[in-house]
Amino acid sequence: MPPPKKRAETSSNPNHPYPEVQVTGIAVIPEVGKGDDLALLISEAARRQGTPIKKGDVVVVTQKVVSKAEGRVILLKRVKPSPLAVSIARQHGKDPRHVEAVLRESRRIVRMDHGVIIAETRHGFICANAGVDASNLPDEESVCLLPKDPDGSARGIREGIERRLGVEIAVIITDTFGRPWREGFTNVAVGVSGLDALLDYRGTSDAYGHPLKVTVMAQADEIASAASLVCQKTTGVPVAIVRGFGYKRARGKARDLVREPSLDLFR
Amino acid sequence: MPPPKKRAETSSNPNHPYPEVQVTGIAVIPEVGKGDDLALLISEAARRQGTPIKKGDVVVVTQKVVSKAEGRVILLKRVKPSPLAVSIARQHGKDPRHVEAVLRESRRIVRMDHGVIIAETRHGFICANAGVDASNLPDEESVCLLPKDPDGSARGIREGIERRLGVEIAVIITDTFGRPWREGFTNVAVGVSGLDALLDYRGTSDAYGHPLKVTVMAQADEIASAASLVCQKTTGVPVAIVRGFGYKRARGKARDLVREPSLDLFR
Numbered sequence: 179m180p181p182p183k184k185r186a187e188t189s190s191n192p193n194h195p196y197p198e199v200q201v202t203g204i205a206v207i208p209e210v211g212k213g214d215d216l217a218l219l220i221s222e223a224a225r226r227q228g229t230p231i232k233k234g235d236v237v238v239v240t241q242k243v244v245s246k247a248e249g250r251v252i253l254l255k256r257v258k259p260s261p262l263a264v265s266i267a268r269q270h271g272k273d274p275r276h277v278e279a280v281l282r283e284s285r286r287i288v289r290m291d292h293g294v295i296i297a298e299t300r301h302g303f304i305c306a307n308a309g310v311d312a313s314n315l316p317d318e319e320s321v322c323l324l325p326k327d328p329d330g331s332a333r334g335i336r337e338g339i340e341r342r343l344g345v346e347i348a349v350i351i352t353d354t355f356g357r358p359w360r361e362g363f364t365n366v367a368v369g370v371s372g373l374d375a376l377l378d379y380r381g382t383s384d385a386y387g388h389p390l391k392v393t394v395m396a397q398a399d400e401i402a403s404a405a406s407l408v409c410q411k412t413t414g415v416p417v418a419i420v421r422g423f424g425y426k427r428a429r430g431k432a433r434d435l436v437r438e439p440s441l442d443l444f445r
Numbered sequence: 446m447p448p449p450k451k452r453a454e455t456s457s458n459p460n461h462p463y464p465e466v467q468v469t470g471i472a473v474i475p476e477v478g479k480g481d482d483l484a485l486l487i488s489e490a491a492r493r494q495g496t497p498i499k500k501g502d503v504v505v506v507t508q509k510v511v512s513k514a515e516g517r518v519i520l521l522k523r524v525k526p527s528p529l530a531v532s533i534a535r536q537h538g539k540d541p542r543h544v545e546a547v548l549r550e551s552r553r554i555v556r557m558d559h560g561v562i563i564a565e566t567r568h569g570f571i572c573a574n575a576g577v578d579a580s581n582l583p584d585e586e587s588v589c590l591l592p593k594d595p596d597g598s599a600r601g602i603r604e605g606i607e608r609r610l611g612v613e614i615a616v617i618i619t620d621t622f623g624r625p626w627r628e629g630f631t632n633v634a635v636g637v638s639g640l641d642a643l644l645d646y647r648g649t650s651d652a653y654g655h656p657l658k659v660t661v662m663a664q665a666d667e668i669a670s671a672a673s674l675v676c677q678k679t680t681g682v683p684v685a686i687v688r689g690f691g692y693k694r695a696r697g698k699a700r701d702l703v704r705e706p707s708l709d710l711f712r
Contacts (some may be wrong), residue, residue: 195494205464229465292710313655361661396627397674
């Protein structure tokens with residue numbers, strides 16, 4: 179078994195002529211609270227468990243710990259539901275305070291049916307409950323909101339780790355979203371820093387030298403899904419290191435993943 | 446660096462207390478043609494490059510090579526477009542023979558706009574051009590269709606590899622699909638054998654012991670996306686081995702990923 183250290187680009191290396199990516203869960207993050215320095219906590223946890231962050235790694239962080247560090251957790255007893263929230267909650271069997279939190283995070287309600295509220299967040303993401311979520315919080319009477327500026331949060335964590343360790347990396351912040359037509363949630367990127375969210379193949383050729391047609395891959399979402407294989411919901415592993423994916427350093431952001439409303443056939 | 450061999454479940458092992466998944470591209474598949482034995486080709490290619498398939502691996506195979514092996518490539522000169530196909534092609538600047546192939550693979554047209562045909566395939570998948578694709582084919586005057594029964598194709602490859610190597614594995618067949626609301630394509634599962642497509646957390650607890658609410662993860666799609674990190678479109682790496690993902694052996698299928706029309710808010 180060769181050492182899984184090189185980038186995918188080194189597939190031209192005759193000693194290692196195939197691409198290989200390694201996804202490692204960082205299990206030992208202590209309980210995160212408001213004001214905590216995630217760059218410090220993640221760097222230290224990775225070092226302590228014997229898998230320190232290295233140049234070229236993509237550090238993938240679950241939204242929940244970012245929101246906790248940024249104080250984006252609200253106690254439901256502090257939320258006064260509007261008459262609309264009370265009415266919606268009654269129709270759908272929900273907590274009116276939770277519904278109120280969802281409405282406050284939304285800039286548009288896309289669908290409301292089958293007990294599900296699909297909303298567009300102020301960042302432009304379309305997801306259930308505008309990303310407001312009650313799981314993995316110490317207090318059951320609280321809910322967690324998405325970071326205010328997840329791309330900015332990703333940049334802050336990236337710069338913090340880079341300053342601390344002196345290596346260039348990328349950071350992706352993830353959340354689990356549902357989607358039309360297909361069952362099951364998948365992990366997607368809500369914040370990106372240090373690489374492009376989209377990998378654009380237009381103008382390149384396929385393996386036969388023909389021009390590729392359809393060809394913008396959502397690489398940040400695919401990295402988010404890869405991280406999900408080690409960051410499962412029940413394990414308390416909120417961070418993963420994705421190593422060996424040969425990306426180009428770039429100023430991408432998760433907002434690039436939001437389709438222009440005028441080009442979207444399904445709004 | 447510890448040997449990346451164990452399953453994610455062994456995170457209770459004090460010598461290796463974190464989950465780790467390895468994704469390895471299998472680069473050396475020779476040109477696949479109709480009637481080829483993919484189980485043989487994949488097993489041999491993995492062995493030759495020094496990364497043989499092992500018990501518990503998920504072998505992820507790009508749809509294109511499966512379709513080629515199954516003879517699901519058609520020459521456009523053999524396709525006689527219907528008047529509807531000619532009319533659609535004219536409106537959208539497409540090849541009428543390609544449109545005809547798309548219509549034959551569709552059981553419903555979901556949207557037709559912005560030069561894109563979103564169709565429901567006879568398997569129930571909703572995707573651009575009903576999965577009919579012209580890239581990565583030796584002859585530019587041909588198109589590739591999805592396998593007739595991709596879950597059956599996955600089962601055939603799984604059983605072939607298991608018989609040959611005497612180890613239990615799982616197989617996922619992938620394609621790249623677009624999605625509403627978010628830019629970029631992601632790799633998803635169109636065929637599954639040997640594990641569940643959906644990972645159902647309902648009835649389990651989060652890291653704080655609270656019951657999880659939203660909680661069916663599309664694990665087959667997340668594995669497909671992880672494989673995409675090494676199977677990029679331009680590299681000619683049509684197969685990946687995902688190792689270390691602790692799944693339960695089960696009789697899942699990709700059709701489980703298709704949402705019941707009556708529960709879908711976006712058809």
